[in-house]
Amino acid sequence: MYVAAFPFADNVLALPVEDISQAVKWYGDAFGLKEVERRESPLPAVIMERDDLQIGFAVNGGDAENEGAAILVTDIQQARDELEAKGINTVNWRVDERDGEKFQVFFVVAPDGLCFYFHQPIDEV
Numbered sequence: 001m002y003v004a005a006f007p008f009a010d011n012v013l014a015l016p017v018e019d020i021s022q023a024v025k026w027y028g029d030a031f032g033l034k035e036v037e038r039r040e041s042p043l044p045a046v047i048m049e050r051d052d053l054q055i056g057f058a059v060n061g062g063d064a065e066n067e068g069a070a071i072l073v074t075d076i077q078q079a080r081d082e083l084e085a086k087g088i089n090t091v092n093w094r095v096d097e098r099d100g101e102k103f104q105v106f107f108v109v110a111p112d113g114l115c116f117y118f119h120q121p122i123d124e125v
Contacts, residue, residue: 001079002031002053003072008115009062012055012069013047016062017112020044023057026111030088031055068115076104076120083108095122 005012017023020038024046027033033048033055045058055069073079080090090106097103102122109115 001074002051003074005053005055005072006070008068008070009066014045014056014058014060014062015067015069015114016060016064017057017114018059018064020046020057020059023112024048027055027057030083030086030108030110032082064113065115067113068117070117070119073118073120076106076118079118079120080106090118 007015024035027048028035031050033050035046036049036054037047039045043058043060045056045060047054047056049055053071071079080093083090088108090108093104093106095102096105096119103119104122105117105119107115107117
């Protein structure tokens with residue numbers, strides 16, 4: 001269901017957080033991500049995965065409120081329902097158009113301030 005992730009800024013494998021353990025717990029519970037790698041050097045960081053998609057978090061001093069990722073999914077309604085069933089607030093359910101292609105989208109703002117843009121192309125018949 002989770003296909004790919006694209007960073008808003010530099011690196012989808014180093015999204016800024018203040019606490020790695022809190023990030024692992026929240027993103028594990030909320031997004032269903034599993035920890036696959038953890039490093040302490042040069043900075044504390046973790047790589048998490050779901051459906052072959054990888055997202056990473058690092059204590060790198062970045063501004064979480066200006067960072068996040070766009071997550072491409074295969075079933076946007078299922079992704080939204082899954083998050084809402086866990087008590088996660090999803091906002092701004094809408095259709096966006098980019099480069100002549102339409103996408104069903106919604107956003108999740110994590111407790112750490114990172115913003116996630118979930119999107120799926122709308123197949124037009």
